[in-house]
Amino acid sequence: MFENEQKEKLKPEYFDRPETRKKLWVLLWGFCIFSVIAEIFVHRHGHFGAEGSNSIDGWLGFYAFLGFLSCLALILIAKFLGLFLKKRPDYYDDRHQ
């Protein structure tokens, strides 16, 4: 009984448990896939390029690609720029030097 309580206390909080994290990953992938599948069933037409479903933003999963690629690019650009731009927090505190 007492041992069980100890274990309960040592157990990480809900969002830090591995099983919760696994569930959240499944949910995330699930929603992603669902959002693309749902697109098949809605009537949608793009605006740029050729008319109707041939327009660039009318392609199936266009927004999924756009979101994925642009965010990846932004992260990589930021990471690259970080090599030059990131400084120690006391970078500006050199008043006494």
Add this chain to the structure above:
Amino acid sequence: MIAINELPPGLILIVGALFVPLLKGHLRNLFVILLPVLGFYYIYQLESNALVTLPFLKYELTILRVDKLSKAFGYIFTLSAFAAFIYGYYERRSTQFVAALMYVGSSLGVIFAGDLFTLYICWESMAVTSVYLILARKTEKSMAAGIRYLLVHIFGGLVLLAGIVMTVHQSGSIAFNSFATVNPGTVLILIGFLINAAAFPFSTWLPDSYPEATAMGGVILSAYTSKTAVYALIRGFPGWEILVFAGCLMAIYGIIYALLENDMRRILGYSIINQVGFMVCAVGIGSTLALNGAVAHAFTHIAYKALLWMSAGAVLYRVGKSKCTELGGLYQTMPWSLIFGAIGALSISSVPLTSGYTSKTIILLAAENEHLVWVWLILEIASAGVFLHAGIKFPYFVFFGKDSGLRPKETDKSMLIGMGILAFICIYLGCFPGILYDILPDTELVKSYMPHTFGDIYIGNFAHVVTQLQLLLFSGLVFFLFLPLLKRTDTISIDIDWIYRKGGGLFYRIVDRGLNGINDIADKILVAGLTATIAAFVRNAPAQILYAVLTPIWVISGVGEADRAIRKQKLFDAISQNTLPIGLAAAIGVLLLGGLFFL
């Protein structure tokens, strides 16, 4: 004489601020909350198209110009102040309340000003009063940041003033309407506005100073300066193409820096720049739909951005830390701050059912209608990026992420009520944006383009909901897939402010090395070199000349080499000691005079 109902609404807050120090405790704090409510009602009952003028020198100042554009900004300015003062109920000192009321009052002064002079006075007053919200933190960093903030705004104000003087001189009118021609005067005014809008490269004052403000100060600051500038751009520079580029640049720049940043409130500071970028871009597109989109987005942005600052402020208030590297795992003990912060985060990301979804869409639609492919694409990319940095990064690293072990109490009730009000506005406007569209300058036009009932938006236009969710979900997927790349580092990022923060020192060193170097070289060449040479020449010249004349004589008369050296030494000694025999000296004198005569 001006009647009581013809006064500018900003005066309610400014005059009210003067009474704040006379009151104490709960009474004072309740009085402060009441003032924006009065302001809101006063603005509501103002008749559109009203104009109130006041003679000043040879001009007529328009201290009150009411139309739907100014009223829309007036509503959200007072509403946001109301929520912020409830949030700031914990505050026990009058200073911040007085400064904040004067600041909000001045910004209302700008919104309702019909001429450039009134606009300028209120514009400067905003800078001077708002700095106290930064200085009130009373840390060494906040003091330095406050001074930098003030300097940048004084510079911006001077640019604006120069532009106003030139424009008034040229046109003879002080009226503030849209500027049609590009000339040095209007360009300076535009730059003055853009400095306050935090447009790149005049942007760094914002993420430099706001994060150093107090918890309540940050909330207040986040709303007014940049949005007043957006208002001024809508009024003065609709359709100026340069703003499209400026806006797109701001949108992307804000994201990149927010991704690099470690301080939670600095992340939010950069995301203000990103969001204002959408509005500036819309002003640049300039179609009626785009301008209405800018107003709508400014309205919803003030609410959700203040909400985000409140959530971050609550964390700062409780744990006194704001670096992501020192935070994490706070969801366990501050769930309400998390929930409200998350509502703000979802709204800024334009998630369906939140206010960002019903306002940003107008701007994107306007770009689409004008067939601006690249602008539209950049704004879509920026929309995805917003979710990345403000939508997920902020709540994730503060409330989840690696557990920091901090277990602070949930924040004050007053703070939660303030957050609750804004969270309600965010969700309500996401579901029923009709009320927002009603206060826009061109309601009918916006409603003809945009679905505005719940059914139309989320059922009739389900396709857009799906594509928006796709964009955001895959952005979220990238965040979690590449989480190691986003690892927090205890760093700051150098930005344009490097020029005046480090550049000042660098300038000093360059001037120091440069000018002192020239000084050294000049000293070596002129003082030590040339002067000494001349002095030595003058001292030795007579002896040298004599020696040169005598040497051939000595050689002819057969004086030996050793003897010659002795004689030379004697000659030099005699001249340097002025012990030359008088006869010889006289002979030299005659020779010299003779030489001069021939010359």
